[in-house]
Amino acid sequence: MQYCIETKGLVRIFKTKNETVKALDGVTVSISEGEIFGLLGPNGAGKTTLIKILTTLLLPTTGEAYVGGFNVVKESDKVRRIIGLVSGGETPGYGILSARENLWFFSQLYGMSSSNAKEKIKLLMADLDFEQYASKRMSRLSTGYKQRLNLARGLLSDPSVLFLDEPTLGLDVLTAKKLRGYIVDWAKKEAKGTVLLTTHYMAEADEMCDRVAIIDRGRILACESPKVLKENIKGNQIMKIEVSSIQADVSFLSKISGVVGYSETRSIQTGTTALKVMFEDESTFTEIKSELEKKTKILSISETEPTLEDVYISLVGRGFEEQSAEMATDA
């Protein structure tokens, strides 16, 4: 079977004067045409490195990768003709030019005739709801509208494969929702294109993706539909525990037998820590509770349904935030 995106044992090593980092460690994935595929992992997991290799911006150290059946190293020009790339948090373009002028410029990189480009730009601006800002300088657009512009740029050339690297990073809830809805509609109804999306927002991956690969330290730990991934951990129980201290040391949790993993979110505003603990049985929970009470005051306890974050916790033993912080410290 021919996949739209396929990687085989992809390894990428970065060498600097002081260190060697293995950003990808034997990544093998196959993505079918028309699929919305999510790569979920903390900062530094290797998501962006994989996207950069697939979009011909980076060479793999070893392994092979294909997009639309074309080898990303040997047939990079053919790959570039069929892809679109949108990175969140980036605002490519020229601030002094208007939104419309920027889009026209980028359309020229794909050899579009000016009349086709203008028509397409008008359509995309209407679809993404920013026609009213067409003549406004890019530098004067809000983050949300800049990201709409960015997405419109990625779709200008009618790509058959769209790479989205954290497309809703830093956006408000409404704009993020609007863009997510638009991308799903684009992939499923309009263009029937394939989407590879990287994110560290669990809900985003859950809402949008047909399948999700969980990536950590350059390795794919699991790859299934969000539903199956969540079902796989249904044998475990998950509790949300809020404790009164922001500085509570809860590292002992990982040493309790029967604890699969946990995440912690500390809130400066409320001065509390929200823990999410995944464990195997009731007796484990009794131990967790008694150990926690020795260290801090428990404010509330509630049971929750499994999410993709819990899938990640079950695979890695820690939450996203802790893992990102750990990687930043390692680096």
Place this chain on the structure above:
Amino acid sequence: MREQLIRDLRVAFARLWVRVKGGNREPEWLLAEMTIPILTLSAYIYLYKMLNAPAEFAGFVIVGGTMMAFWSNVLWNMSAQFYWEKETGNLEIYLAAPVSRMAILLGMALGGIVNTTLRAAAILVAGTVIFQVPLMIQEPLTAVLVFILTIIAVYALGMLFASLFMMYGREAWHTANLLQEPVYFLSGFYFPTRYLPFAVQLVASLVPLTFGLDGIRRVLILGEGLGDIWLNVAALIVFSAILLPLARFALNYMENLGKREGRLTLRWQ
């Protein structure tokens, strides 16, 4: 092949358009870019007048200042452009597009030439009117020829630098600083290079601008013709013939190196 050529021309035109549109959208920039060089020229002209230097020196300085506008443009807007594109995230978009990188550079160069020619022409006209410098043009076509050849050679050098800036970022930034004043000095912005010691003239001959500036001055100020400045013309052709393919090679080499090392799109490296 034809399709690729049309695509490349579209890209070059689009990048030219961005530069011209962006460069002239805020007219106060234009004013500053024309006024400041005229002030600098004035200082030298009054100095030469005070020293009772030959009248032609004023003309030399005005032509020098006019051409130096191009050198500044090459260094800061042409060579450094890919570096800025990298910082703003545009480079990633360029590299992921099915487009010739040389077409982008060509567009940048042409845009820079259009913008700078407007400014340089204003400097030349204002300078000759204010200081009443007599121009003795015998062969206008030769003047145009030397100007075009100089621009091609100097911007080809800029294209070559663009690859280095793209890869070496901040280090190359210092190189640009290092290149500005010495090139002003060597190529004869302040005075004709024939007054420099032979060894320095030899070093100056490695800079295409030296031949261009000397040729243009001789045609505009001294009234010389193609027969007198054929060596300058030949040198500029040789510079272009070497620098343009070298720029293309450097760009490909740097892009591949960048993709291997991850330096092109990962800003932390």
